[in-house]
Amino acid sequence: MLGVFIKHFLPLVSKIKTLYSQINKNISRYVSFDQQELEIFNSLLEFKTVPKKTMLLQEGEMCNFEAFVVKGCVRKYYIDDNGFEVILQFAIENAWVSDISFSIYEDKPSRVFIETLEDCEFFMFSPESKEELFRNAPQFERAFRILMQRSLAVTQDRLFNTISKTAIEKYLEFLEHYPTLSQRVAQHYIASYLGISAEFLSKIRTKIAKL
Amino acid sequence: MLGVFIKHFLPLVSKIKTLYSQINKNISRYVSFDQQELEIFNSLLEFKTVPKKTMLLQEGEMCNFEAFVVKGCVRKYYIDDNGFEVILQFAIENAWVSDISFSIYEDKPSRVFIETLEDCEFFMFSPESKEELFRNAPQFERAFRILMQRSLAVTQDRLFNTISKTAIEKYLEFLEHYPTLSQRVAQHYIASYLGISAEFLSKIRTKIAKL
DNA sequence: CGCATGCATTGAACTAGGACAAGAAATAAA
């Protein structure tokens, strides 16, 4: 009996500890928290395992989570008027994904989809838990403000690139910026992220390879 | 003596009151504050009048302000590798402008310029004042987080449009979204904002006019 | 007032990137 406990339960406890320390490290990046605050935070998170090719959010639904990617890879995308997918974000280890856009144009339903591309592990955070967190440990308000601010900076930078750079430049910059991602996800997803057609990306790649 | 006071000073006091109520209304949009909190907030703001065509921020400088536009219009823009301006934001009455990007790639100097397009009135907010505000009235952390969140949603939406829509669609959507702006700023600025050439925007406009 | 500088328009030639189609390669499924 004790043997079973040691063999199965202890490693699990140890894994969970590692997972919490992963997200705690992330949230403490710009604001430092004491042990008690982190425990409040951790108690409000829900750990979740999701197989690949699973939809976390469908068009028109209300997004009732913020997800921290412990492991795996997801894409967040829109579908435009002609039925084309436009990928807004890849989220891999230690990134956050959620849809915040619904709050803007309250009348229009959100067109955002969020889908896992690999088997994933998440910490999920509901709006209610978030409110409770802010009530019990107001310092987190600050941490989330800074996270938001960084996302905004990244998005602005990407907007600038999208407007001012050629397809080749965008692709090279993508490779530099997300070196592992080109191995992990299909080319046509990268094309969709860069705002170019899959065929053209392929042509770019052969051109680059010939240099 | 009293006559002078009544004639000059009282109207000024009244104007200042109106100005404060304008920014207070804006900051209270998603979080409500009591009178005392608003007074702390107001005491940390600096009111500033700036003539048109003035640079508030130059490339490479550190952005040491967040500006609330009381009156007037400014543009925030990057310059790309070929020397072309790309306008990231127009800020008019009741909008905030600042450069938050410097915090991301700490090594590279910021390429952002902020310039007034009309005679402007601002409330300026320094990073130090902001910290002091958060210390003395932590509720503001929340308000600024939500402002950030809205900016992010707007920017994401714009990124999506930039990628997925044609120039005509983008222009029509711009007109709908910022109806007054097309009267207030030069066409080529709007073209730069939409990510198209000034000539092509002109062609689009004549095409639209003929319908 | 005339002049200069910036702004909008129009046209002609050009190009980056898209759309479509058809095959090759790779991955999954059976």
Next chain:
DNA sequence: TTTATTTCTTGTCCTAGTTCAATGCATGCG
């Protein structure tokens, strides 16, 4: 292993948008 499905490549033709003039129109400014 064979088959099926998805992904990647390559070629041809096509178009949205650019670039580079040249010209007319404003607007400010000495």
